[in-house]
Amino acid sequence: MEAANLAKKFNNQEYYQEKLQDKLYQFLPFRFSRLNDKVFLSNEVGEYCLIENSEFKKFASHELNVNSNIYHNLKAKHFLFDDIESVSLDLLGIKLRTKFQHIHNFTSLHMFVVSLRCDYSCKYCQVSRQSEDKSQFDMKESTALKGIDFVFESPSQSIKIEFQGGESLLNFSLIKFIVIEAKKRNEKENRDLEFVIATNLSFLSDEIIEFCSEHGIYISTSLDGPEHLHNKNRARPGRNGYELTTNAIARIRDTLGPDKISALMTTTEASLNSVKEIIDEYMSQGFNSIFLRPLSAYGFAVKTREAQKYDTSMWLEFYKEGLDYIIELNKKGIFFRETYASIILTKILTPYNPGYVDLQSPAGAGSSAVIFNYDGKVYVSDEARMLAEMGVDKFLLGNLDENTYAEIMGSDVLLDCLAETITESVPMCRDCAYQPYCGADPVRHFAAEGDWVGHKAKSGFCNKNMSIFEHLIGLLESDSETKRILTSWIRT
């Protein structure tokens, strides 16, 4: 049913108003889950209440005292209504539209894998990199041009073009080509255009810095922690990778500015006992945030069995220890943010979508982000591309050199993937109180279970996220200073 026709199919509001004869109040839609000895309630837009078991029983039985604080709190947060005014419904409708605004905007992030070549030998490499000298793994200009055409077919006003690899700077000439061509096209398109280069910084040069400065390009790199850990995880044959990376970070800060460089870490078995050292390293390198990320089971991470060396519960211990440490730093007056927590807190505490592809429903794969591989093949996400390098083409949408935008974005692969994994409809997610904060991750579920919905009771993705949601809610409810700190991490 198209949404534009939805309103025409409804009678006026009074038709739906039940007389409040034998009920003190009516429910507004909500979900609930038990959290320790309390009950966690969330509504359609993610507003929440955490209430005592006894209060929940009364609420669920329509027996809550209308003069109680809990009653007023539930009413204020749109869990119940008790009059014929439509204010609650109007407000929820507006918030819901805000929450799903990103769907209307459609694809904003477009990734170009300009080269699969790389000079590093990271044992957890997820992209099945090729060695430096095989230029058959570079994207051609003709393919890149078609990629640019594709980018501007998207209706999104905000467009981000991200250069990925292998090591993207090994094909810097193509990066330059794409940036210049895209900006030329944008003179007519007038979108909010942004560029990011994901790179290990080995090949950073004055020419590259100058080009990035001229075109306002952001740099994203990898930093796994202090020197011994970074070099253990990310072997750079013949050189000290940590020195290369940190020297380049400092150089970029000095020339492009501190806000033009960001870093990501990957948790390996070697990282598990070193979360505080990793965080300290990020602070010493001038960063004010860190994204504590688990290892993804793709590519060399599977071949080398790195992906099997720890399980979700071990990673969650690592994560919670890191989060606690970061909160303590904030209590000492140092602003430092954990990125995944800030994404989730934005979803818990506001109706805004922080734009994190892996926590969206419908899935962000394809709808919010898409990737063009060096050979022109188009996939729903970077992880889907990694899966393809392992021989699984489940999420291949088409090829820039052979298919139109409509064929690629209208393909059954994408539409089925989005429609069948929407969390509002799948088992367990449908009833989960944390559903407004979570998302569908069809690629990860397919990689782990051979099914893009997955069995949520057994899903590592579900286990991880529910644990983090519960942990963050516990922290929000713990003390006012912790709540103030976490609230300051919201991204708008």
Next chain:
Amino acid sequence: MEGSKNPHKRKVASVDVDLRVFNMDAVKSACYRLADVGQASIKVNPNDDKYLLIAFSLPSSYSDAEVECFLDEFNTELIDYDLRIKIREETAVSRNLILAYAFADTKLSEE
């Protein structure tokens, strides 16, 4: 409720559910929710079709206390899922109204 061992090294715990009290969908949802621990086999009682017979296959290492704990958890999940169905039914109209308010003015394709 009872537990027993089977030749495939899993412990089996059984429970009866009265369909006059609980919705069948709630039973299935509760079984699904606990599938990471106990695989459920659901049958209608051949002697009385108002009752379901559910047999859970649990880890053989489970003590009697852990089996009891699991069955208590199942009971809680069953009650909760049954309540969720009731809430969904009670709020279906208001949910549709909220969706209408949210999306009725969008310019999504109209054919």
